[in-house]
Amino acid sequence: GAVVSQHPSRVICKSGTSVKIECRSLDFQATTMFWYRQFPKKSLMLMATSNEGSKATYEQGVEKDKFLINHASLTLSTLTVTSAHPEDSSFYICSAGRRPNTEAFFGQGTRLTVV
Amino acid sequence: EDQVTQSPEALRLQEGESSSLNCSYTVSGLRGLFWYRQDPGKGPEFLFTLYSAGEEKEKERLKATLTKKESFLHITAPKPEDSATYLCAVPYSSASKIIFGSGTRLSIRP
Numbered sequence: 001g002a003v004v005s006q007h008p009s010r011v012i013c014k015s016g017t018s019v020k021i022e023c024r025s026l027d028f029q030a031t032t033m034f035w036y037r038q039f040p041k042k043s044l045m046l047m048a049t050s051n052e053g054s055k056a057t058y059e060q061g062v063e064k065d066k067f068l069i070n071h072a073s074l075t076l077s078t079l080t081v082t083s084a085h086p087e088d089s090s091f092y093i094c095s096a097g098r099r100p101n102t103e104a105f106f107g108q109g110t111r112l113t114v115v
Numbered sequence: 116e117d118q119v120t121q122s123p124e125a126l127r128l129q130e131g132e133s134s135s136l137n138c139s140y141t142v143s144g145l146r147g148l149f150w151y152r153q154d155p156g157k158g159p160e161f162l163f164t165l166y167s168a169g170e171e172k173e174k175e176r177l178k179a180t181l182t183k184k185e186s187f188l189h190i191t192a193p194k195p196e197d198s199a200t201y202l203c204a205v206p207y208s209s210a211s212k213i214i215f216g217s218g219t220r221l222s223i224r225p
Contacts, residue, residue, distance in 0.1 A: 006158070032211060043202065043217040044159070093158045101206035103149045104213055106158035 003027050004096050006107025013084055013114055021079045021110045023094030029074035030096035034104065035067075038091045050077040084114040117142045117207050121216035128193055128223050136188040136219045138203035148186050149213070150179050151202040159202055193223045 003026040013019045023033055031052045036044040048069050049057040056069035066088075068080040077096075081088055091111055095104040120139045128134055140148065147166050151159035163172040165181040172179050176197060178189045188201055204215045 004158075034212060041220070044215045046212060049212055091156070095158075100211040101146050101213075103147070103161055103164045104204075105161055106151075109156070109158045111156065 002096070002098060002105040004094065004105045004107045006094050006110055008110060009108055010111045011113070013112070015085055015114055016083055018080055018082045019084055019112060021081075021092055021094075021112075023077045023079070023096070023107050025075045025096045025105075028096075028098050030077075030098075031074060032100065033071060033077040033094055033096045035069060035077075035079050036093045036095065038093060038109075044093065047079075052077075081112065084112070086114045088112065089114045117205070117209075117214055119203060119205055119214050119216040121201075121203060121219050123219060124217065125220040126222070128190075128221070130194060130223055130225050131192050133189070133191045133193070135190070136201055136221070138186040138188070138216055139184060140186070140203075140205050141184075142205050142214075143208040146206045148181055149204045150186070150188055151204065153200045153202060153218070162201075190221070193221075195223045195225050197221065198223045 005024045007022045033050040035047045037047050038044050046059050047062045050069045050071040052071045058064045071077040093109040094107045097104040118141045122137045147164050149164050150162040153159040163179040168183045170181050176191050180187045200218045200220045202218045204213045
């Protein structure tokens, strides 16, 4: 299977600061990547679709100014949580697929804790 | 409306006790059904893709099957290390993204 790498795996930040999470496809080019949020014992909630070279597409209810997504190359997408608050604490996961509508491969996830 | 429903929500088995997990889907023009395994604190790990009714795929103690309305993940003689949450997913019929079921938390007791 394809390899998707996410970094960092854990981060603790102070309330009001911003945090950047990176997602890289290591052995293929991904024109599209996806960002999910997962609450304890819940399934994956799609936040946004990251499109290389264009604006991200956000799901309903997700604040685009709060969760900034940049997909500057075919192997890297970043999610920046701006002005983080404790309620942003969660598990964030990215994914990418070799082709649209095919199986997606996931990063290891990032546990964000805002104190 | 595209939908994926998994059952049961949780399943506890004794080591060696075989069972099946269910994934029902409603989507126009299925373009694949995916199974994943997720361990706590980690991203989902890809297991299988099924494309057409009647297709089966196997990996160790797991076998996935597909009909026109649902998919089953059969686990034969499970071991404690098979404990995880199992997720199924399908591509949306009208968008380039994937919809996930809520998952089945499988726990295997030694």
